[in-house]
Amino acid sequence: MTLPSTYADRNCSLARTLEVVGERWTLMIVRDAFFGVTRFGDFAAELGIPRAVLTSRLKSLVQEGVLTREGDAPGGVEYRLTAKGIALWPALRAFMNWGDEFYSPAGAKRTFRHDQDAGLIDQDGRCQECGTVVRVPEIRIERGPGFEPTESDPVSEAITTSRRLLEPVTAARTPAPAAG
Amino acid sequence: MTLPSTYADRNCSLARTLEVVGERWTLMIVRDAFFGVTRFGDFAAELGIPRAVLTSRLKSLVQEGVLTREGDAPGGVEYRLTAKGIALWPALRAFMNWGDEFYSPAGAKRTFRHDQDAGLIDQDGRCQECGTVVRVPEIRIERGPGFEPTESDPVSEAITTSRRLLEPVTAARTPAPAAG
DNA sequence: CCAGCTAGTTCAGTCATTGAACTGACACAT
DNA sequence: ATGTGTCAGTTCAATGACTGAACTAGCTGG
The missing domain is CATH 1.10.10.10 (Winged helix-like DNA-binding domain superfamily/Winged helix DNA-binding domain)
Structure with a gap:
């Protein structure tokens, strides 16, 4: 081999x-x-x-x-x-869960929601509202209770704001049709 | 910090x-x-x-x-x-699943079963028979369809034989009561 | 043809890993 | 107590990976 x-x-x-x-x-x-x-x-x-x-x-x-x-x-x-690559999400989530559980006493640093119905997503990736396993592009990520605001550069700012996974951060370089 | x-x-x-x-x-x-x-x-x-x-x-x-x-x-x-440490199991399992899915065309290298009822354990750690999330010491590990037999040293041998997780491999050093 | 942005490459210094040999503690037998 | 064996590490030179800073190269718009 x-x-x-x-x-x-x-x-x-x-x-x-x-x-x-x-x-x-x-x-x-x-x-x-x-x-x-x-x-x-x-x-x-x-x-x-x-x-x-x-x-x-x-x-x-x-x-x-x-x-x-x-x-x-x-x-x-x-x-x-x-x-x-997207199939790595469950593994990544499991690592994050572990880190939150043992190193973030104030609670998860980020929380995940189903974008469609705002349901919280549990450790198995299942939406508490509709009960389905949420597909990665439909996952909305938000700052959790354990989040510690510190950094201030634009990219860090962007990826810690409520947004869906996989949604490109700096597509701003392609001038958007509506906003600047 | x-x-x-x-x-x-x-x-x-x-x-x-x-x-x-x-x-x-x-x-x-x-x-x-x-x-x-x-x-x-x-x-x-x-x-x-x-x-x-x-x-x-x-x-x-x-x-x-x-x-x-x-x-x-x-x-x-x-x-x-x-x-x-045991809380790392879901993460470890997720990584193994990914490896099996993309690098083991013949199927999983190892399979996991609920020791109590022999039910297969799915990717969320749930027993297909009883539906519960199986606790780590109750998980039995077996060679899966993708297993490729090669190694032959005693320890490798031992940890690829059907056995429960966490069960010590070389307690043999404490002379067993029944067998030699 | 220059300025500014992007995606890299290059390179010397530092740090981590490797593999093999060695040490020290304990156990059991002579 | 002396020797033999096992186990859990340590030591060390050689090699390899990572770091950080500076540099190159391609494209864009003026």
Whole structure:
């Protein structure tokens, strides 16, 4: 096999998953992609990650089919989650839940709602109102009780405002038809 | 704050979680702990991880309260998951599911069953028979259709045999009452 | 053809990981 | 008490990854 094989264990799907998203920064990049970050510069600024590392991580995520790189977008390159990338959402949510549970005594740093009916989404991704498992693009993210307001740069501001997942943050660069 | 702050983002529970279990090898160690590995030497052999790194990872996992280190066990030191560590199970399962879905065409490498009624456990951790969310010690793990038999050392052998999670693998060192 | 923006690349310094060999504590037998 | 074995680590040189800052290159509009 010509697998990356950073971890030897061929018989554990966890090992296989970690080959793809287990490196330092990778999962944070994927998180930002869920939150609507699409541009190289925004990832770099948001995460404070060295640009060389960002280049390398984006490359392997694209290669693995987690992200696509769209070079002909108006205003420059855009990185977007694929279906395979979106399928990482339950795992990401589980990690966030754990972090909230053990490190955020004031409550979750962010809460998730079903955009259609404003129902809260539980730990299994199910809407408390309509009972369905909410699809990722229909998830609205909001600041939770444990959120600590600090940062002030525009991108951080944008991704902590109530918004739907996957909705691009800086499409502002394509001058919007209605507003400025 | 005196947090590790490998990742700057204070407002993301994902970042906080990754501070604890995001380093190379850490999640594999936790996985092994779920599968019943408790001893330093078994972790080292199972994972092929340098002993120095293992020492460092175990230390921080104990410090974070994910594992306990019990030095007065018969036969030597034992590492065990705490409640906080066990709470990582949904996240681990989500990562395994993703790996199975996209990298194991022959099906899941391992399957999980409710030990009490042999019901299959779905992606939300729910038993298909009784409908309850199965507690971790009641989960029985088996080789799945995608399992590829290769390794042959005793510990690998043991943790790929049908068994309940958290059940120690090498308690054999405490001579068993019935068998030799 | 210049200024400004974007998406990268380059590179020296630092830090983490690797793998192999070594130490120290305990247990049991001679 | 001496030797043998096991277990849980430590030590260390070599290698590799990450960091941060500066630099390059392509496009856009004036």
